[in-house]
Amino acid sequence: MRAYVYDDIPGDQRLPHDSGNPISLNTLGELGVIYKTIPIDEDKQWEKEIDVFAKERGYKNRDQITVTPEGLGESYETKIKSFFDEHLHEDEEIRYILGGSGYFDVRGLTGQYNERWIRISLEKGDLIVLPAGIYHRFTVDEGNTITAMRLFQDEPKWTPYSRSAADTDARPARSQYIDEVK
Ligand code: KMT
Numbered sequence: 456m457r458a459y460v461y462d463d464i465p466g467d468q469r470l471p472h473d474s475g476n477p478i479s480l481n482t483l484g485e486l487g488v489i490y491k492t493i494p495i496d497e498d499k500q501w502e503k504e505i506d507v508f509a510k511e512r513g514y515k516n517r518d519q520i521t522v523t524p525e526g527l528g529e530s531y532e533t534k535i536k537s538f539f540d541e542h543l544h545e546d547e548e549i550r551y552i553l554g555g556s557g558y559f560d561v562r563g564l565t566g567q568y569n570e571r572w573i574r575i576s577l578e579k580g581d582l583i584v585l586p587a588g589i590y591h592r593f594t595v596d597e598g599n600t601i602t603a604m605r606l607f608q609d610e611p612k613w614t615p616y617s618r619s620a621a622d623t624d625a626r627p628a629r630s631q632y633i634d635e636v637k
């Protein structure tokens with residue numbers, strides 16, 4: 456895992472876009488983002504660790520997603536563009552990377568990071584918890600391959616509320632999030 460301020464230079468979303476300003480775990484924590492590493496080992500101890508973490512936070516369901524040009528065929532480019540559309544969810548989301556790598560970008564909220572994108576580079580064994588109401592987006596990196604476990608508390612509620620399409624600032628999940636982190 457590595458986190459840094461996104462450079463905001465137009466260009467392929469899959470490039471690093473590293474502005475050269477690193478972001479600490481502490482700053483991520485202030486945004487309500489939790490990061491953890493659970494190495495994927497041969498004797499599958501990681502599965503037990505995921506089970507414990509999921510149980511602690513009241514997660515009951517999970518699935519697995521693989522994003523590759525081979526797997527998605529013609530819809531690949533459309534799919535990765537849709538993941539990259541800034542959005543929020545009404546539930547917390549957990550992602551655990553089983554293979555490949557990619558970037559989650561989250562919006563900074565205060566001070567020098569206000570409205571800046573913070574890019575979090577994730578690879579195999581990395582786990583991230585994004586709080587409900589945080590603006591974010593996702594992309595594969597130049598490797599064009601990621602397999603992730605998506606954990607959800609109850610029903611799979613994947614609904615992304617696109618910031619550009621509606622007044623997402625008015626959603627209860629957004630105001631609760633702002634109250635929690637500010
Ligand atoms: C999200 O919330 O944008 C995603 O779940 C993207 C795919 S998970 C690697």
Ligand code: NI
Nearest residue numbers: 542544591615
């Ligand atoms: Ni999302």
